[in-house]
Amino acid sequence: MKLDILYEDENIIVVHKPAGVAVENAKATSMDIVAMVRNHFLPDSSYVGLVHRLDQPVEGIVVIGKTKAATAKLSKELQQHNFTKRYYALVTGEVPESGRLEDYIAKDAKTKMAVNATSDTGKKSVLEYKVVEMPDGQEVDATCLDILLETGRFHQIRFQLSKRGWPILGDVKYGGENDSRFKRGAIALCAYELSFTHPVTGETMTYRIKPDWLL
Numbered sequence: 001m002k003l004d005i006l007y008e009d010e011n012i013i014v015v016h017k018p019a020g021v022a023v024e025n026a027k028a029t030s031m032d033i034v035a036m037v038r039n040h041f042l043p044d045s046s047y048v049g050l051v052h053r054l055d056q057p058v059e060g061i062v063v064i065g066k067t068k069a070a071t072a073k074l075s076k077e078l079q080q081h082n083f084t085k086r087y088y089a090l091v092t093g094e095v096p097e098s099g100r101l102e103d104y105i106a107k108d109a110k111t112k113m114a115v116n117a118t119s120d121t122g123k124k125s126v127l128e129y130k131v132v133e134m135p136d137g138q139e140v141d142a143t144c145l146d147i148l149l150e151t152g153r154f155h156q157i158r159f160q161l162s163k164r165g166w167p168i169l170g171d172v173k174y175g176g177e178n179d180s181r182f183k184r185g186a187i188a189l190c191a192y193e194l195s196f197t198h199p200v201t202g203e204t205m206t207y208r209i210k211p212d213w214l215l
Contacts, residue, residue, distance in 0.1 A: 003036045006207050011070040011200050012063055013037060016209050019059040019186035024050060037064055051075055052083070055155065057171070060087070060191025061207050065199070073199035078152070084195035087147040087157060088211055090188035092177060093166040095143045098130040103163065107154045113173065114159035126150040127160060142169055142188070157189060188213055 004016035015033060017023065022032040037048050049071025054060045065071025077083060105125045106117035117123075128148045134140060143166070147157060155174075161167060162174035169179045170187040179188070190211030198205050 001031060001036065003040050005040075006061065006209075007205070011066055012074070012198070013040075013066060014061060014063045014194070014205070014207055017054055017058075017060055017062050019057055019190075019212070022056045023053045023062060033062060034064075047071075049074075052078055052152065054191055055158070055189075057185055057187040058189045058191065059186070059209075059211050061194040061209060063194065063196060063205075070199040074196065077196060077199075081150065082197065084193070084206075085149040085152070085191060086193035087145075087149060088190045088192050089145045089147060089157065089161065090140065090142040090169045090213070091145060091161055091166040092142055092169065093164075095131060095145065095166050098128075100126070100128045101160045101164070102126050103160055105153050105156060105159055114153070114155035116163070123153050124151065125153040125156045125160060127157060158187075 005013060006016055007014040015037070017033050022030070024032050024034045034048055034050060046066050047068060049065030049068065051063055051065055051071060051074045054062060063074060065074055103125050104117040104119055104122035105114045106122035108115045127150055129145045132144050132146045134144050149157065158168060158171055158174045167174050167176035168187050168189050169176055172178060176187065192211060193206065193208045195204065195206040197203070
């Protein structure tokens with residue numbers, strides 16, 4: 001599999017992660033994004049600094065630091081909620097035109113799923129969404145959401161949408177329907193826009209992709 005590079009300099013590399021590919025720690029028989037980036041650097045021994053993750057079934061944009069200093073600055077920016085992360089999702093159910101969702105979420109160690117929690121047992125999780133038309137005149141028996149993620153919790157979008165009766169297509173783990181348009185190991189969720197401040201130049205960097213299921 002060829003690494004899809006959106007941008008690269010001596011400090012950072014921005015890549016398009018396909019759905020079904022892990023960011024890190026894939027099975028021995030599979031490649032993950034971190035391993036692909038390391039292979040891209042060969043024979044150079046450049047540092048690979050993971051800043052944030054995407055679930056394996058999710059397509060989207062990932063930025064990786066190439067130095068410890070760059071990675072530390074990006075990680076601090078992420079912790080301060082200064083990354084802008086937008087997603088497209090295809091969901092079923094009756095969805096209001098727009099809204100703001102707030103929940104407390106914890107990770108169940110046994111099921112490896114997000115579950116309801118309280119302010120004492122979980123982390124506050126917030127997103128905003130709006131219903132949008134499918135690009136290119138496509139027609140699907142589902143609702144397309146444009147999501148602004150304010151907090152990046154474990155399985156946050158998948159859990160919050162499913163909790164309200166709006167599961168993502170293909171996401172059977174959270175009650176979604178199987179759909180032949182999505183290959184095995186993929187769901188209709190894509191991190192299509194990522195914006196952050198470059199750790200060295202201070203420039204605002206913004207990248208966008210169109211998910212495979214919108215082509």
